[in-house]
Amino acid sequence: xxxxxxxxxxxxxxxxxxxxxxxxxxxxxxxxxxxxxxxxxxxxxxxxxxxxxxxxxxxxxxxxxxxxxxxxxxxxxxxxxxxxxxxxxxxxxxxxxxxxxxxxxxxxxxxxxxxxxxxxxxxxxxxxxxxxxxxxxxxxxxxxxxxxxxxxxxxxxxxxxxxxxxxxxxxxxx
Numbered sequence: 555x556x557x558x559x560x561x562x563x564x565x566x567x568x569x570x571x572x573x574x575x576x577x578x579x580x581x582x583x584x585x586x587x588x589x590x591x592x593x594x595x596x597x598x599x600x601x602x603x604x605x606x607x608x609x610x611x612x613x614x615x616x617x618x619x620x621x622x623x624x625x626x627x628x629x630x631x632x633x634x635x636x637x638x639x640x641x642x643x644x645x646x647x648x649x650x651x652x653x654x655x656x657x658x659x660x661x662x663x664x665x666x667x668x669x670x671x672x673x674x675x676x677x678x679x680x681x682x683x684x685x686x687x688x689x690x691x692x693x694x695x696x697x698x699x700x701x702x703x704x705x706x707x708x709x710x711x712x713x714x715x716x717x718x719x720x721x722x723x724x725x726x727x728x
Contacts, residue, residue: 598680661690
């Protein structure tokens with residue numbers, strides 16, 4: 555469930571209540587989650603990535619899911635966090651893993667670090683403002699470096715302002 559949340563940005567309460575009726579085909583022919591956030595009621599539209607489709611397929615015929623009309627067999631938040639702690643301990647992860655970390659992972663690592671605009675992340679996460687989204691989608695130093703390298707290439711390609719124009723035709727370069 556943690557991996558599913560890392561690739562959808564869904565909060566624990568939202569993934570626990572996720573129903574088959576909330577997954578449908580979008581205008582591009584791809585599967586999407588159409589769900590109102592439990593906390594705010596704000597709608598979120600989340601295109602499903604291949605890994606999330608595989609996770610859903612794994613539980614498609616799960617008896618517990620069918621009986622409860624859920625897409626995934628989600629345990630209590632307390633049990634879920636206990637399992638995450640156990641996994642973290644086994645893997646030697648010193649940071650305490652919690653369910654909500656998946657939402658931050660989606661905002662920063664899965665989307666923003668892969669050039670998904672904040673406005674799109676906002677819609678997928680079901681936020682009412684970009685300020686809320688910026689709490690989850692943290693700009694890293696690596697992202698700033700990548701963005702500036704792309705800008706440098708675009709400016710050079712378009713001859714935006716040449717060194718010659720800045721320094722001047724008559725002045726020697728230093």
